[in-house]
Amino acid sequence: MQIQLENIDKKYDHVFAVKNVSLSVHDGEIMALLGPSGCGKTTLLRMISGLIPMTNGKIFFDDKDVSLLHAKKRNTAMVFQNYALFPHLTVHENVAFGLKIRKYSKKEIADSVRNILKAVEMEDYENRRIQDLSGGQRQRVALARALVIKPDILLFDEPLSNLDENLRVTMRTNIKEIQRNFGITSIYVTHDQEEAMSIADRITIMNEGEIQQCDTPRNIYETPKNLFTADFIGKANFFIVETDLLNKDRTIQVLNRKIALEPNTLHNPVAMIRPEYFKISDHGTQGIVTLKEDLGAITRYKIKIEERYIFLDEMGSQLHKDIQIGDSVKISFQEDKIVLFEKDVKRRDD
Numbered sequence: 422m423q424i425q426l427e428n429i430d431k432k433y434d435h436v437f438a439v440k441n442v443s444l445s446v447h448d449g450e451i452m453a454l455l456g457p458s459g460c461g462k463t464t465l466l467r468m469i470s471g472l473i474p475m476t477n478g479k480i481f482f483d484d485k486d487v488s489l490l491h492a493k494k495r496n497t498a499m500v501f502q503n504y505a506l507f508p509h510l511t512v513h514e515n516v517a518f519g520l521k522i523r524k525y526s527k528k529e530i531a532d533s534v535r536n537i538l539k540a541v542e543m544e545d546y547e548n549r550r551i552q553d554l555s556g557g558q559r560q561r562v563a564l565a566r567a568l569v570i571k572p573d574i575l576l577f578d579e580p581l582s583n584l585d586e587n588l589r590v591t592m593r594t595n596i597k598e599i600q601r602n603f604g605i606t607s608i609y610v611t612h613d614q615e616e617a618m619s620i621a622d623r624i625t626i627m628n629e630g631e632i633q634q635c636d637t638p639r640n641i642y643e644t645p646k647n648l649f650t651a652d653f654i655g656k657a658n659f660f661i662v663e664t665d666l667l668n669k670d671r672t673i674q675v676l677n678r679k680i681a682l683e684p685n686t687l688h689n690p691v692a693m694i695r696p697e698y699f700k701i702s703d704h705g706t707q708g709i710v711t712l713k714e715d716l717g718a719i720t721r722y723k724i725k726i727e728e729r730y731i732f733l734d735e736m737g738s739q740l741h742k743d744i745q746i747g748d749s750v751k752i753s754f755q756e757d758k759i760v761l762f763e764k765d766v767k768r769r770d771d
């Protein structure tokens with residue numbers, strides 16, 4: 422099922438929690454809503470589920486306008502971070518709950534529950550009480566309970582934030598696999614960029630109630646459309662573009678090179694280069710290493726060059742093992758990896 426959001430606003434008093442959001446989620450796709458705390462992602466998810474009304478705008482599921490439809494009639498299922506399970510009931514009773522309400526027969530319930538527990542690899546726990554399960558197992562039951570009612574749309578509200586790091590990484594792969602097997606159109610709210618990038622087909626970045634960019638994880642990382650997105654996703658080095666007012670030439674100073682920009686229509690441009698496009702080399706600009714972090718697959722250096730700092734990432738295999746904090750190094754960069762955008766959004770505070 423396809424989801425179409427058209428010009429959605431949500432106002433509390435006179436403040437916009439969500440502002441003019443338009444978005445399409447394709448059939449079978451998993452779309453992440455990603456942004457800092459308070460950016461409006463949960464509010465948007467709740468409007469899609471029908472739990473809270475919109476101030477303005479329209480929501481379509483395929484061709485059907487569901488804007489005024491009661492939550493119960495939208496056939497969506499939600500998966501929450503606190504599981505929303507009944508702790509004293511068994512796994513079976515929790516998963517069967519929605520089917521009982523919908524008056525399915527005993528046999529249908531037994532078959533559906535068994536099948537769905539198999540799909541989330543919890544078939545051996547059918548008679549275990551929820552309070553006797555681990556966090557990861559509870560989250561699987563929550564997923565089974567959402568899936569068993571055969572929803573058209575799955576809505577995830579930070580489902581993994583109660584789990585520890587290792588389990589989160591495992592569970593996000595499980596969720597993606599299960600979602601793909603069932604082919605259910607899904608929206609996944611998170612403030613964790615790595616989780617969004619790993620789980621989603623596309624990501625919608627939000628800030629202060631508004632969409633900043635919607636694209637695949639790769640495109641968002643490689644070609645962010647504005648300062649907010651570039652800064653929020655991954656690590657970025659920013660450079661101010663200088664304009665020669667006399668002859669209208671625009672150049673950016675990156676290290677010791679002045680690079681002329683193609684004529685462009687940006688008013689107040691800023692340039693960005695990701696840390697992996699800088700490298701330590703025999704020739705280039707001289708700087709001092711002020712920080713070196715071994716992050717496993719990569720090593721990240723912070724290098725002071727005159728009055729500014731550059732972040733530089735090296736793959737483990739290229740590692741300059743002997744370089745230490747305080748060493749003098751030369752660095753260069755890949756000119757074709759410069760990304761330009763408008764400097765119109767304030768930076769998040771680090």
Ligand code: ATP
Nearest residue numbers: 433437438456457458459460461462463464465612
């Ligand atoms: P988090 O990740 O912290 O949950 P979020 O991106 O999901 O954040 P929302 O919960 O959607 O953000 O909130 C968006 C904005 O709307 C916030 O400024 C919040 O304070 C405000 N807001 C949400 N619900 C209400 C409400 N019932 N009354 C007034 N303001 C609200």
